[in-house]
Amino acid sequence: MTRAGPVLLRLILLAVLVALAFAPVLFEGSRALDTAARLCVMIVLAASFDLLLGYAGIVSFAHTMFFGMGAYGVALASLHMGRGPEALLAGTAAGAAAAAVLALVIGLFSLRVRAIFFAMITLAVASAVAVLVSQLSTLTGGEDGLTYRIPRALTAAETYGTIPAFAVGPIAFDGLRISGKIANYYLVFGCALALFLVMLRLVASPFGRVLQAIRENDHRAEAVGYSVLRYRIGITVISAVIASFAGALYAIWLRYVGPDVTLSFDLMIDILLMVVIGGMGTLYGAVIGAVLLVLAQTYLRELMGPNLLESLPPAIADLPVLPELLNPDRWLLWLGVLFVLSVYFFPAGVVGRLRGRRA
Amino acid sequence: MLRTLDLAVRFGGHRAVDGVSCHFRQGEVTAIVGPNGAGKTTLFNLISGQVRASAGRIELLGEDITRLSVAARARRGIGRGFQQTSLFPNLTVRENVRLAVQARQRKGGRMLRRADADRKVLAAADSVLGQVRLAPQQHRLASELSHCNQRKLDIAVLMALEPRVFMFDEPTAGMSADEAPGVLDLIDGLRRDRNRCVLLVEHKLDVIRALADRVVVLQDGRCVADGTPAMVMESAAVQAAYMGQELADG
Amino acid sequence: MTTDGVADPHRPGIGARIGAAMPWLLVPLIAALGGLAMVVQAMPGPEETLAALLRTPDLWADRAAAALPAIAPSWITLTLAGLAMGMMIFLMASGLTLVFGLMDVINFGHGAFVSLGAFVAVSVLARFGGWTASTDLALNLAAIGLAALVAMAVAGTAGALFERVIVRPAGGSHLKQILVTVGGLIIAEQLIHVIWGPAEIYIDRPAALKGAIVFHGAALETYRLLAVAAGLTVFALLALVLRYTRIGLIVRAGVQDGEMVQALGYRLRGVCVAVFIAGSALAGLGGVLWALYQEVVTAQMGADLMVLVFITVIIGGLGSVTGCFLAALMIGLTQNYTAFVEPKLALVSTIAVLVLVLLWRPAGMLARQSGRMS
Ligand SMILES: Nc1ncnc2c1ncn2[C@@H]1O[C@H](COP(=O)(O)OP(=O)(O)O)[C@@H](O)[C@H]1O
Ligand SMILES: [Mg+2]
Numbered sequence: 001m002t003r004a005g006p007v008l009l010r011l012i013l014l015a016v017l018v019a020l021a022f023a024p025v026l027f028e029g030s031r032a033l034d035t036a037a038r039l040c041v042m043i044v045l046a047a048s049f050d051l052l053l054g055y056a057g058i059v060s061f062a063h064t065m066f067f068g069m070g071a072y073g074v075a076l077a078s079l080h081m082g083r084g085p086e087a088l089l090a091g092t093a094a095g096a097a098a099a100a101v102l103a104l105v106i107g108l109f110s111l112r113v114r115a116i117f118f119a120m121i122t123l124a125v126a127s128a129v130a131v132l133v134s135q136l137s138t139l140t141g142g143e144d145g146l147t148y149r150i151p152r153a154l155t156a157a158e159t160y161g162t163i164p165a166f167a168v169g170p171i172a173f174d175g176l177r178i179s180g181k182i183a184n185y186y187l188v189f190g191c192a193l194a195l196f197l198v199m200l201r202l203v204a205s206p207f208g209r210v211l212q213a214i215r216e217n218d219h220r221a222e223a224v225g226y227s228v229l230r231y232r233i234g235i236t237v238i239s240a241v242i243a244s245f246a247g248a249l250y251a252i253w254l255r256y257v258g259p260d261v262t263l264s265f266d267l268m269i270d271i272l273l274m275v276v277i278g279g280m281g282t283l284y285g286a287v288i289g290a291v292l293l294v295l296a297q298t299y300l301r302e303l304m305g306p307n308l309l310e311s312l313p314p315a316i317a318d319l320p321v322l323p324e325l326l327n328p329d330r331w332l333l334w335l336g337v338l339f340v341l342s343v344y345f346f347p348a349g350v351v352g353r354l355r356g357r358r359a
Numbered sequence: 360m361l362r363t364l365d366l367a368v369r370f371g372g373h374r375a376v377d378g379v380s381c382h383f384r385q386g387e388v389t390a391i392v393g394p395n396g397a398g399k400t401t402l403f404n405l406i407s408g409q410v411r412a413s414a415g416r417i418e419l420l421g422e423d424i425t426r427l428s429v430a431a432r433a434r435r436g437i438g439r440g441f442q443q444t445s446l447f448p449n450l451t452v453r454e455n456v457r458l459a460v461q462a463r464q465r466k467g468g469r470m471l472r473r474a475d476a477d478r479k480v481l482a483a484a485d486s487v488l489g490q491v492r493l494a495p496q497q498h499r500l501a502s503e504l505s506h507c508n509q510r511k512l513d514i515a516v517l518m519a520l521e522p523r524v525f526m527f528d529e530p531t532a533g534m535s536a537d538e539a540p541g542v543l544d545l546i547d548g549l550r551r552d553r554n555r556c557v558l559l560v561e562h563k564l565d566v567i568r569a570l571a572d573r574v575v576v577l578q579d580g581r582c583v584a585d586g587t588p589a590m591v592m593e594s595a596a597v598q599a600a601y602m603g604q605e606l607a608d609g
Numbered sequence: 610m611t612t613d614g615v616a617d618p619h620r621p622g623i624g625a626r627i628g629a630a631m632p633w634l635l636v637p638l639i640a641a642l643g644g645l646a647m648v649v650q651a652m653p654g655p656e657e658t659l660a661a662l663l664r665t666p667d668l669w670a671d672r673a674a675a676a677l678p679a680i681a682p683s684w685i686t687l688t689l690a691g692l693a694m695g696m697m698i699f700l701m702a703s704g705l706t707l708v709f710g711l712m713d714v715i716n717f718g719h720g721a722f723v724s725l726g727a728f729v730a731v732s733v734l735a736r737f738g739g740w741t742a743s744t745d746l747a748l749n750l751a752a753i754g755l756a757a758l759v760a761m762a763v764a765g766t767a768g769a770l771f772e773r774v775i776v777r778p779a780g781g782s783h784l785k786q787i788l789v790t791v792g793g794l795i796i797a798e799q800l801i802h803v804i805w806g807p808a809e810i811y812i813d814r815p816a817a818l819k820g821a822i823v824f825h826g827a828a829l830e831t832y833r834l835l836a837v838a839a840g841l842t843v844f845a846l847l848a849l850v851l852r853y854t855r856i857g858l859i860v861r862a863g864v865q866d867g868e869m870v871q872a873l874g875y876r877l878r879g880v881c882v883a884v885f886i887a888g889s890a891l892a893g894l895g896g897v898l899w900a901l902y903q904e905v906v907t908a909q910m911g912a913d914l915m916v917l918v919f920i921t922v923i924i925g926g927l928g929s930v931t932g933c934f935l936a937a938l939m940i941g942l943t944q945n946y947t948a949f950v951e952p953k954l955a956l957v958s959t960i961a962v963l964v965l966v967l968l969w970r971p972a973g974m975l976a977r978q979s980g981r982m983s
Contacts, residue, residue, distance in 0.1 A: 059787045109964065113971045114927075116715050116783050120919035124963070127916040128956040135953040206461050206474045209450075213458050216447035223407060223445070224520060225433035225462040265912070269795065276788060324803045333799035340792035343785060344778055 009354040013284060016291055020189055024182045025163075028174075031298075037185055039294045040192035041250045046274040046286035047199050048242035053272075054281030055203055056235045057215030058115065061268055062122035065129050066103065066240040068262035070095035070247030072133070072140065075257040078148040085151050092248040096241045103240035107233035115218075115232070130263045145258020154184040154252065188249045195242055199283055202238070211235055212281070270297075273335055276342050279349025288350045300328060360385045360556045361437075361524050366405055366415035367580075375401040377580035378415070383524070386553040388546070390567045390588070391560045393577035399560045400442055402577065403526050406558075407439040408432045419524070433462070438522025442529050442560070444509045448502035452493055452512055455501050456484040459519035484519060490545060491515045507534050514542060525549060526558045531566070546570060564592070632931075632974040636938045639962075643691075643946030644684045650950050651676040685827035687945045693833035695941025696840020697902065700895030702918045702925075702933050703847060704888015710864035710928025712881045714776055715783060718790035719892055719918070720911030721797035725767055726760035726893025727900035727910060728805050731812050733759050741815040749815035750835075753901070760897045761890040767797075768889025772882055794912060801908040809907040812900065836898050843891065844934050851930065860884060864928050917944075920959050924966045926973030936966075936974065 019026060023036035045067055052058045073095025074088055081087035102125075110121040133140045140146065152158055158180030165175035202208050210231055214221045218228050251257050261267070270293055278289025324330065342349055361383040368376050376398045383389050391399050404410040406417055408429035417425045424432050433439070447455050457474075460483045475481075488494045491511045496504060501512060514530055527546060531539040547570055549557050561567055567574060567588055574591040576584040584591045652672045705719045733756040734741055740752035775793040779785040814832055821828040851857040859880050863870045870877055892911075899914065900906045921940050925932030940959050947958040966974060 053784075057784050059784060109967060113967075116787075117923060119715075119717070119787050120923060121963070124916050124920050124960055127913075128960050131956050132953065201473075202471075204473055204475070205471045206477070207471060209454065209458060209461070209474045212450060213447045216449055217445060219409070220441070220445040220447065220516070221458075222429040223409070223433055223439050223441075224459050224516065225430050227428070227430040269791075272788075272791065329807065330799055330803060332795060333803070336792050336795035336799060339795065340775065340789050343788045343792065 005354040005356045009284070009351060012354075013287060016287060023189075024185055025173075025176065030181075033181070033185055035294065035298050037188050037253045038250075038298075039290060040188050041246050041253070042271075042274065042290040042294055043287050044192045044195045044246040044249070045243055046271050046278070046290045047196055047283050048239045048246065049271050050275045050280060050283055050286045051199060051203070051211075051235055051239040051242070053275055054279075054283075054285070055208060055215065056211045056232060058111075058232060058236065059119040060122045060236070060239075061119060061265075062106065062126040062129075063239070063243050063271060064263055064265075064268045065122075065126040066099040066243040067247040067250070067267075068129075068133070068257075068259075069099045069102070070244030070249075071251040071257045071262045072146075072247075073098065073244070074248045074251035075146045075148055076139075078150060079146060083149040083151055088150065088248070088252060091251075092245065095248055096244045099240040099244035100237050103237045104233065107236040111229055111232050111236070126263075126268070127265075130259055130265075133263060134259050141258070143259060145256055145261075147256045150184075150252055150255055152180065154180050154187065155255075156181040158183070184253060188253050191245070191249055195245055196283070196287075199242065203283060207231075207234075215281075273339055275349075276339055277335075277349055279351030279353075280347060282348060282351045285349045285351040292350075296331070300331060360420060361406070361558075362418040363402075363406070364416040364418070366402070366412055366417060368401060368405060368410055368413045374580050376405060379577070379580070379582050380415075381575055381582060381585065383556045383558060385556055386550065387572045388550055388557040388559060388570050389573045389575055390571035391558060391575050391577060392562070392567065397577040398580040399577055400528055401580075403439065403528055403558070403560070406524075407437050407526065433520070433522070436523030437526075438517050438520045438524060439526045440513050440517040440528055440530060442532070444506075444513045446501040446509060446512055446516070449500055451498055452501055452504065453481075453484055453488065453497040455512055456487050456515050456519045457481065459516045460484050460487070463520050487515050487519045490518065492541060507538055510534060511538070511542065514545070518545065523554065524556050524558065528560045529562070530559070531561070531563075543570060632935050635974075636935055636942070639939050639942045639946075640688055640691075643687065643942060644680070646946060646950050647680050647684055647687075648673050648676050651680050682825065682827035683949065685825065686829065687949055688942065689829050689833050689837070691942035691945035692938060693830075693836040693840075693902070693941070694944060695938035696836050697895050697898050698914070698917050698921055698941060699840055699934050699937035700843060700898065701892045701914060702921045702937055703843070703930055704885075704891045705918060706922045706925060706928055706933045707860070707864075707884050707930060708881075708888050709922070711860060711877075711884055713781065714779075715786055716776065716790050717787050717915070718771065718775065718792075718794035718797065719888075720913075720915040721771075721794050722764040722768060722889040722892035723896035723899065723911030723914055724798065724801055724906070724908050725911075726764045726896030727906040728801055728810075728908075729760040729763045729893070730756040730897040730900055731810055731906055732805075734812060734815075741813065744816045746817040749817045752815060753818075753897070757894055757897045760893045764893025764896070765886045765890035768886045769882065771797075771889070772885045776885070798908045798912065805908075809905055811905050814901050814904060818901075832902065836902065839894075839898060843894070844930075847930055856880060856883070916956070917959065920963050923973055924963055926970075926976030929973070929975035932973060932975030 020036055020040060024033060027033070027036070045063070049060070049063045052060050052063070070092060073093075074091035077087040077091030077094065081090060106122060106125060107118075110117040134143050136142070137144075156179045160178040160180070160183065162178060163173075163176045166173050203211075210221065210226050213224075214226065214228050214231055222228050247262060250262070254261065274289030274293050275286055276289070277292065278287065279285025325333065346352055348355070363379055363381050366376060366379045367374065379398075379402060381389075391402065393399055401410060405412050408424075408427065408431075412425055415425070416423055419432075419435055419437065422435070424435065424437075427435070447458065450458075457480055460480045461474075461477075464480060464483075485494065485497075488497050491514060493508060493511055493515060496508060501509065504512060510530070510533060514527070517525065517527075525546075530542050530546070534542065543566060546557060546559065549555055550570075550572075559571065561570075571588050574584070574586065574588050575582055576591060584594050586594075652675075701719070701723050704722075705716060708714055708716060734752060737752045737755065740748045743749065771793055775789050776786065779789050818832045818835060821830045822834075823829070849857075851861055859870060859877070863877055863880065896911060899910065903910075917940055921936045922933055924939065925934070925936035939962060943958050943962050944955050948955040970976070
């Protein structure tokens with residue numbers, strides 16, 4: 001048990017917080033800002049999934065469905081109510097309400113008999129909803145998704161002022177126009193931070209402790225007098241609502257929703273990887289996992305891209321399978337291996353390692 | 360206080376508990392004895408609700424609880440310790456006990472406060488830990504405790520619930536000779552509280568003589584004797600059913 | 610441990626007997642409901658509401674009678690399609706449900722064997738292009754049979770590996786099992802990409818299996834008949850093995866009570882591994898048939914099919930092969946009728962069936978009944 005671990009963990013988390021808080025100033029270009037916003041959303045999404053997986057010990061495959069409900073709520077409200085802040089609020093509220101009701105129904109149905117039904121039934125329901133969304137194209141835009149307009153105050157068209165260029169010694173700053181896009185980023189960042197703090201608070205509450213007790217030993221929790229079913233359904237609903245909020249933020253940022261960015265099974269797998277590799281049952285694990293995955297997805301290809309394959313010695317490059325294994329398109333293979341190893345050897349993931357505890 | 364009426368359960372064709380009618384009174388310590396497989400643990404499972412009865416009734420203070428869930432019975436005052444230790448392994452010792460205190464004191468509004476900030480709950484947890492002499496280990500994980508200390512923690516969780524009915528399933532099994540008396544003292548202490556009743560599965564005759572006000576003998580799921588320790592231990596049925604077995608148990 | 614008020618266990622009441630037969634009756638019931646839905650949809654007069662039709666039952670009956678002849682051939686075609694699909698789902702689901710019943714293992718990576726079987730079959734069939742191009746049915750069947758055998762062997766071997774490397778270390782925790790088997794699925798899909806390339810592969814059904822035979826005006830695709838035959842054969846074989854062989858006895862007893870079987874001195878471990886391998890091989894066979902049915906294979910096909918497979922095993926009752934068979938037929942039929950009447954609702958309709966069955970029997974149609982706490 002090294003003492004450096006926990007300090008390092010705190011430093012990493014602090015660095016992530018600072019980087020996200022000052023992203024518009026620190027990084028240039030809209031791609032970087034896009035990545036930062038996506039990261040904020042993914043952190044909330046992964047952390048809300050960790051409430052279920054890590055704290056309550058429930059596996060759900062419908063988390064992206066709830067995410068999508070928030071996103072489509074905002075999209076539909078913006079399309080039908082016009083371009084205003086009340087559309088964003090109404091859409092978020094409607095998405096959250098729908099997510100809560102559906103989570104309640106699924107929970108009542110599948111957790112009642114056997115907790116393992118839950119994983120299978122959420123998978124089935126999420127697939128059915130994804131199929132419906134892509135087929136009811138008059139309502140949802142189908143596979144193409146929906147694009148819509150958000151309040152001008154949140155778009156690049158609006159200017160709030162500028163930060164002039166300056167140079168202090170070796171540090172040079174090019175100057176920055178404070179656009180509505182940046183305001184939008186801070187809306188996403190602020191809401192994400194608030195949601196994350198709410199979740200931290202939730203797991204430290206007696207309610208959160210009961211969830212952990214149920215995860216550890218549901219029979220004893222029941223014998224002590226906690227109604228296991230009610231707590232499990234409760235956390236299912238809470239985590240679904242938070243996921244829908246994350247979806248709403250993402251929709252506000254992207255000004256586009258479609259099945260591939262909100263509902264896809266690939267996204268579900270990404271969240272699972274984030275939480276497990278980062279560390280289940282810690283919430284901070286979701287932060288680390290989200291940072292790792294989002295950065296890798298955005299920048300890995302250009303980092304190792306074709307260079308790596310070209311730099312292979314010909315003896316290896318001519319082998320039948322090996323070059324294909326190292327292809328950056330196949331990185332999910334290695335993530336999968338890492339995932340399985342994490343479950344077996346580091347159930348508390350990166351965070352657990354850094355804290356120097358196995359559990 | 361607690362009454363069973365023709366209580367029975369079948370597993371496949373096997374009648375593990377077969378028509379047990381008993382009345383457990385307030386302020387009384389009842390020892391339940393019988394050879395292995397007699398149905399003692401199953402009787403506990405029926406009373407606390409882990410196993411549903413095939414037939415018969417269970418009443419607590421006159422209320423029929425036969426169809427209630429495990430949690431609902433616990434909230435009404437049925438407290439259950441486990442023969443196979445049953446804890447929250449990756450939580451700390453103190454957290455294990457705190458959860459039990461919290462379950463008893465539960466009020467809706469409290470559930471969203473900070474868990475570590477509720478001093479009353481923590482104080483109650485600490486006092487129970489002191490009673491079972493686990494205070495020094497309170498910050499370790501339950502899974503890291505020795506077997507004997509895990510048994511004590513199991514009992515501490517039960518004590519922290521402050522139930523009306525205490526059920527101890529072989530509490531001192533696997534404990535060393537110098538640990539067991541402390542636990543038995545705790546059980547003895549419960550007798551002073553006239554509002555409670557204690558059910559105790561125990562094999563050792565000296566313990567039964569010292570603690571029990573009453574002895575119920577189970578064999579093959581039936582109640583074959585019921586009376587004061589002195590009376591029961593002399594009866595022929597017990598000699599036949601139980602004494603030989605106890606020798607075999609060592 | 611149900612107390613359904615029946616005093617004498619030897620003479621169940623009429624209610625209990627209907628209850629016992631109900632899962633078998635549901636398959637024809639769904640076929641009938643599907644037909645009814647088709648008739649209602651085909652009835653002329655879109656502007657008339659159902660209420661108006663109900664007020665004039667004569668008109669209703671006339672129209673239904675008028676629609677019936679036009680609908681009957683489609684109904685027969687769809688019923689065969691549904692049965693064929695159900696049989697293929699059964700092949701994929703049977704291993705999953707048995708493995709659960711016996712080992713209490715829930716394998717989210719089961720779909721990998723479906724995909725693997727399909728890809729292996731594609732490779733084998735490509736080698737025997739001459740056999741599949743010929744219009745000789747025997748030669749076609751030989752090619753498919755060979756492909757199926759190789760696919761089952763490969764899927765079974767992969768199953769053995771999967772059991773040893775992924776499943777066994779997970780132990781008894783369902784949470785861990787779900788996580789690592791999902792991880793195994795990701796790895797398997799990526800490995801398929803590595804070996805067969807990232808693109809989907811199109812294949813042709815063998816020549817003699819492309820057509821259909823006409824029966825009372827209904828087109829019955831030859832290939833679907835083959836799929837039904839294959840499914841029935843496997844179900845019959847499984848039932849016979851489970852009923853009459855020694856290993857079948859151990860498996861049945863193990864599903865009832867694993868500890869008891871072990872206490873009797875059987876090495877359940879070996880039986881479990883054998884069942885896992887057999888289940889994987891059957892999933893591979895299902896993949897072969899599905900590939901030739903769809904005439905395209907993708908690495909995700911197995912994972913996609915798992916949605917229907919999970920719905921099937923839950924409806925059937927985890928651990929029950931017969932339940933799984935009936936549920937698969939129900940799902941196959943439901944999918945096909947709804948796809949005809951309202952294509953958008955095909956998958957939703959199977960979830961509706963699931964919901965109804967769970968309302969009726971919360972643990973599935975033929976879930977094992979025992980006194981053990983679970
Ligand atoms: N859940 C169960 N399923 C099947 N049989 C059980 C179950 N629980 C207990 N039994 C059987 O019931 C009998 C009584 O067991 P138990 O109550 O544990 O005995 P005791 O605690 O008196 O030693 C035993 O034969 C045991 O095998
Ligand atoms: Mg016992």
